[in-house]
Amino acid sequence: MSELRWHPYLEQWVITATHRQERTFLPPKEYCPLCPTRPGSMETEVPYPDYEIVVFENRFPSLQRSAPEPAVEATPLTPVMPAQGVCEVVLYTPQHEGEMADLSVEQIAKLVEVWTDRFEELSSYPFVEYVLIFENKGKEIGVTIPHPHGQIYAYPFLPPLIEREILSARKYYEQFGKCLVCAVMEQELQDGRRLITRNEHFVAFVPFFARFPYEVHVVPVRHVGTLPEMSTEEHWSLAEMLSVVTRTLRNLWEMSIPYIMLLHQSPAREVNSPSYHFHVEFYPFNRTRDKLKYLAGSEQAGTFINDTLAEETAASLRESLARLQK
Numbered sequence: 001m002s003e004l005r006w007h008p009y010l011e012q013w014v015i016t017a018t019h020r021q022e023r024t025f026l027p028p029k030e031y032c033p034l035c036p037t038r039p040g041s042m043e044t045e046v047p048y049p050d051y052e053i054v055v056f057e058n059r060f061p062s063l064q065r066s067a068p069e070p071a072v073e074a075t076p077l078t079p080v081m082p083a084q085g086v087c088e089v090v091l092y093t094p095q096h097e098g099e100m101a102d103l104s105v106e107q108i109a110k111l112v113e114v115w116t117d118r119f120e121e122l123s124s125y126p127f128v129e130y131v132l133i134f135e136n137k138g139k140e141i142g143v144t145i146p147h148p149h150g151q152i153y154a155y156p157f158l159p160p161l162i163e164r165e166i167l168s169a170r171k172y173y174e175q176f177g178k179c180l181v182c183a184v185m186e187q188e189l190q191d192g193r194r195l196i197t198r199n200e201h202f203v204a205f206v207p208f209f210a211r212f213p214y215e216v217h218v219v220p221v222r223h224v225g226t227l228p229e230m231s232t233e234e235h236w237s238l239a240e241m242l243s244v245v246t247r248t249l250r251n252l253w254e255m256s257i258p259y260i261m262l263l264h265q266s267p268a269r270e271v272n273s274p275s276y277h278f279h280v281e282f283y284p285f286n287r288t289r290d291k292l293k294y295l296a297g298s299e300q301a302g303t304f305i306n307d308t309l310a311e312e313t314a315a316s317l318r319e320s321l322a323r324l325q326k
Helices: 018-022 105-123 160-176 180-191 232-252 310-325
Strands: 002-007 012-017 054-057 080-082 086-091 130-137 149-155 195-198 202-205 216-220 259-264 279-284 286-288
Touching: 012 018, 086 105, 105 130, 105 149, 105 232, 160 180, 180 195, 180 202, 180 216, 195 232, 195 310, 202 232, 216 232, 232 279, 232 310
Parallel strands: none
Antiparallel strands: 002 012, 002 080, 054 086, 086 149, 130 149, 130 259, 195 202, 202 216, 216 279, 259 279
16 A cells, blocks of 8 residues: 555655555575576566666665555545655666665666666656655665665655755745855865865765765756756766766775765756756765764754764865776
8 A cells, every 4th residue: 555645743654654654675696686697596577697787676666657546535634645756766777786886887888778768758648746866775774675676756745855855956046036056166165174075067075064974965067957957078077077066975995884865956848947957966964984974853953953064074075086097
């Protein structure tokens, strides 16, 4: 059973998806459902002996194309709706062990093209309001299958934090006639202390307002709202930057760091927005080599506490990148 239940205190939808309790949990390598199907072995989600990148609909989706009717009746205080949407899984590589940092720039560029294709198609569905491309990496944040993969959720509403970000961007544009993300990026480039690196088309930095100790934002220099609005050269530069950022994070303490990666894009069917600016946000969950950043009391109340200074963590990431480049 899955449905949308309205949270009247926060004025946002909560997805209930009871069938997800049965989803696969940390299977051994020989039974990984995301590996290619090997001759003589169990059939996986990919019925082929090899692949480059695969996309398929999640077997345990939070949102469903043909969503069932809700299990309870709505009231004026507690509205309820079918959880209509799409949940897809994106397999980065047939290799069971590894992560994005292990992929070649060429492979990540293919991944960017796949993301672009899926964003375009899912955004065209009339019941979809927002397409969120993301990656959860590491068992520390609840990943149930370690095979390198990401996900795509096509929501019938705007996720609350994304909606707030969009509204803030519109407000800034109406007041100053300029994109908010452009203004932040220009300040970071001018200041320099939180800058990690840049290439021809993208900039990577720890934002002044970072909530996570090693939070990294990847922003295109040119104002664009979505992946389809970018050129082929910009897609390649994005792939290069994602490779650099993920390898820099891993090299920081010479260990794989759990993180969440989110692609922030304009809402479905909103093209060439003058106020909203595409960007990628990385939320690493380590605050030191052996300590995690837990989202505890204050964070659950909506206020993040960062135990570090963005200027110092950015310097550490620049040093990590410099070691990679030697």
